[in-house]
Amino acid sequence: MSPPFTISAQTASRADAPVWPTLARFLPYLWPADAPGQRVRIVGAGLLVAASKAIQLSMGFVYGAAIDRMQPGLEPGVAIAIGLVIAYAGARFSGVLFDNLRNVVFERVGQQATRHLAQSVFAHLHALSLRFHLSRRTGEVTKVIERGTRSIDTMLYFLLFNIAPTIVELIAVLVIFWLKFSIWLALATLAMVAVYIFFTRKVTDWRNALRAQMNDLDTLTVSRSVDSLLNYETVKYFNAEAREIERYGTTAQSYADAAVKSENSLSILNIGQSLITNAMMAGAMGFTVWGWSKGMFAVGDVVLVNTLLAQLFRPLDLLGMVYRMIRQGIIDMDAMFSLVDRAPEIVDAPDAPPLAVDHGAIAFEGVTFGYDDDRTILDDVSFSVPAGSTLAIVGPSGSGKSTIARLLFRFYDPQAGRIAIDGQDIAGVRQASLRAAIGIVPQDTVLFNDTIGYNIAYGREGAGQDEVVAAAEGASIADFIALLPDGYDTQVGERGLKLSGGEKQRVAIARTLLKDPPIVVLDEATSALDSRTEAGILDTLDRVARRRTTITIAHRLSTIVDADAILVLDAGRIVERGSHRELLTANGLYAEMWQRQAQEREKGELVA
Numbered sequence: 001m002s003p004p005f006t007i008s009a010q011t012a013s014r015a016d017a018p019v020w021p022t023l024a025r026f027l028p029y030l031w032p033a034d035a036p037g038q039r040v041r042i043v044g045a046g047l048l049v050a051a052s053k054a055i056q057l058s059m060g061f062v063y064g065a066a067i068d069r070m071q072p073g074l075e076p077g078v079a080i081a082i083g084l085v086i087a088y089a090g091a092r093f094s095g096v097l098f099d100n101l102r103n104v105v106f107e108r109v110g111q112q113a114t115r116h117l118a119q120s121v122f123a124h125l126h127a128l129s130l131r132f133h134l135s136r137r138t139g140e141v142t143k144v145i146e147r148g149t150r151s152i153d154t155m156l157y158f159l160l161f162n163i164a165p166t167i168v169e170l171i172a173v174l175v176i177f178w179l180k181f182s183i184w185l186a187l188a189t190l191a192m193v194a195v196y197i198f199f200t201r202k203v204t205d206w207r208n209a210l211r212a213q214m215n216d217l218d219t220l221t222v223s224r225s226v227d228s229l230l231n232y233e234t235v236k237y238f239n240a241e242a243r244e245i246e247r248y249g250t251t252a253q254s255y256a257d258a259a260v261k262s263e264n265s266l267s268i269l270n271i272g273q274s275l276i277t278n279a280m281m282a283g284a285m286g287f288t289v290w291g292w293s294k295g296m297f298a299v300g301d302v303v304l305v306n307t308l309l310a311q312l313f314r315p316l317d318l319l320g321m322v323y324r325m326i327r328q329g330i331i332d333m334d335a336m337f338s339l340v341d342r343a344p345e346i347v348d349a350p351d352a353p354p355l356a357v358d359h360g361a362i363a364f365e366g367v368t369f370g371y372d373d374d375r376t377i378l379d380d381v382s383f384s385v386p387a388g389s390t391l392a393i394v395g396p397s398g399s400g401k402s403t404i405a406r407l408l409f410r411f412y413d414p415q416a417g418r419i420a421i422d423g424q425d426i427a428g429v430r431q432a433s434l435r436a437a438i439g440i441v442p443q444d445t446v447l448f449n450d451t452i453g454y455n456i457a458y459g460r461e462g463a464g465q466d467e468v469v470a471a472a473e474g475a476s477i478a479d480f481i482a483l484l485p486d487g488y489d490t491q492v493g494e495r496g497l498k499l500s501g502g503e504k505q506r507v508a509i510a511r512t513l514l515k516d517p518p519i520v521v522l523d524e525a526t527s528a529l530d531s532r533t534e535a536g537i538l539d540t541l542d543r544v545a546r547r548r549t550t551i552t553i554a555h556r557l558s559t560i561v562d563a564d565a566i567l568v569l570d571a572g573r574i575v576e577r578g579s580h581r582e583l584l585t586a587n588g589l590y591a592e593m594w595q596r597q598a599q600e601r602e603k604g605e606l607v608a
């Protein structure tokens with residue numbers, strides 16, 4: 001039986017995320033070295049916190065003194081008491097004022113840290129290899145980043161404005177208790193705070209385990225729904241709506257169960273905390289009332305103890321939440337940092353020069369490659385494509401044709417052999433310069449969910465509208481765009497689903513024309529089209545290929561009869577090579593494939 005839920009190892013949260021290493025990585029955000037302005041803001045916010053705390057601490061004294069002045073016989077007690085009560089109200093207001101000023105000063109720090117981090121994670125994701133991206137789940141990765149970056153802001157806020165000031169306040173209260181009342185009151189308060197923290201930690205750890213489970217279930221629910229919606233058409237083809245809804249419902253239900261458990265555990269935490277703080281309050285006040293009865297303390301002192309403790313309890317009441325947020329923040333940041341720590345598989349050598357393209361001659365020399373170690377996909381493949389010529393690669397499905405294109409783009413490095421362009425090993429040059437030299441019309445064109453104009457202009461950064469139109473004309477899609485009510489501003493839908501296969505392919509061709517690379521790869525660019533559209537596109541592709549070094553990966557042999565050379569690939573090995581005529585004469589796999597396709601063509605024509 002399958003487990004109730006699974007989550008990919010790439011993005012799973014760890015409830016036991018290491019605290020100190022994660023906090024250490026977080027420190028640069030707390031004290032950004034490259035942003036002195038941020039540091040000034042943090043110091044400013046710290047000073048406002050200190051001012052607010054000092055005022056709050058003084059409140060107990062003011063209040064206590066006011067009460068003392070209210071005793072009969074103490075003249076002119078009333079006027080002073082009223083003044084003190086007003087000062088008390090003023091102090092309360094100043095506390096709120098300083099807290100809010102602190103928020104205003106700090107807001108930019110939190111936002112900057114979040115933005116900075118989100119941007120670097122996004123950049124890192126783009127640096128990760130195709131292998132990572134093929135096995136990731138988009139919904140999961142976005143959730144992990146969202147949670148991780150948001151937690152930075154939360155952590156900064158709580159550490160600076162809750163934990164640190166509460167520690168200062170606790171020390172101040174203990175010192176006041178010691179000096180003004182008794183060391184025993186200070187020690188008893190400290191002991192109770194320790195019990196409180198211990199209890200809160202234990203219960204919160206238990207709650208965190210529940211939260212981690214909730215997180216994973218939440219992530220899984222989102223990724224399932226994203227996957228399901230992305231496959232909308234497939235779901236319809238297989239009448240699988242009920243199945244999809246049930247699958248979604250199962251994880252959603254598990255999430256709901258975990259959420260109920262988590263919510264119930266909060267009540268346990270609240271009850272326990274309240275018991276400890278109220279016991280502490282009763283003990284301390286009982287002690288001061290006893291001292292008052294013995295003539296050791298004044299009535300105002302009882303009020304002072306009450307006010308100081310009540311103030312201390314306010315942040316302590318939130319301790320469970322703060323501890324949980326910080327623990328959760330650490331779990332979230334850990335998950336995100338694990339993503340950041342994934343080393344990109346393909347990296348430029350530090351001193352790698354850019355590729356110097358002369359005419360774009362390609363050479364594969366003894367290339368052996370497998371996506372996984374235990375399965376070879378290309379086995380000792382060698383061929384060369386002279387500059388400006390066209391090489392066609394044919395072969396049965398799964399024989400490794402598209403893999404050759406992926407290796408040429410250096411999405412993977414071969415296990416043996418080398419690939420060279422104009423004599424330079426592509427593993428030794430900068431990836432960006434390599435990819436700038438190659439254009440591709442892929443097997444399955446996926447478009448950005450933006451306008452058709454945006455998608456064409458993507459071919460070259462900074463391309464002007466006239467250049468976009470010229471590229472569209474070159475790809476024979478300009479007339480189609482002219483007929484659209486919104487022209488180049490027409491939205492293409494998610495992954496370009498509002499366009500037909502042929503239209504998408506023409507957008508891909510237009511992009512490549514705009515890029516104008518010396519090398520092009522046409523990866524079965526016409527496989528999904530009917531024969532009339534195919535003929536039109538082949539015509540366009542012929543123009544694209546002219547003057548460029550071209551690798552055409554084809555299923556339909558009729559489309560590549562004019563290629564300068566043809567390679568026949570079978571199970572990762574080159575089994576034949578030559579021109580169309582030579583291969584027919586050789587009477588091997590190519591001739592067999594040609595015969596079969598000729599028969600299919602004839603059948604097709606008869607049917608037509």
Ligand SMILES: Nc1ncnc2c1ncn2[C@@H]1O[C@H](COP(=O)(O)OP(=O)(O)OP(=O)(O)O)[C@@H](O)[C@H]1O
Pocket residue numbers: 134371372377395396397398399400401402403404
């Ligand atoms: N990312 C990957 N991880 C593991 N195996 C892969 C990956 N991509 C492709 N393969 C496998 O490698 C083999 C060659 O794939 P490739 O896409 O190069 O074949 P192809 O000749 O282009 O096939 P087709 O004509 O069907 O497009 C296939 O068996 C495929 O299952």
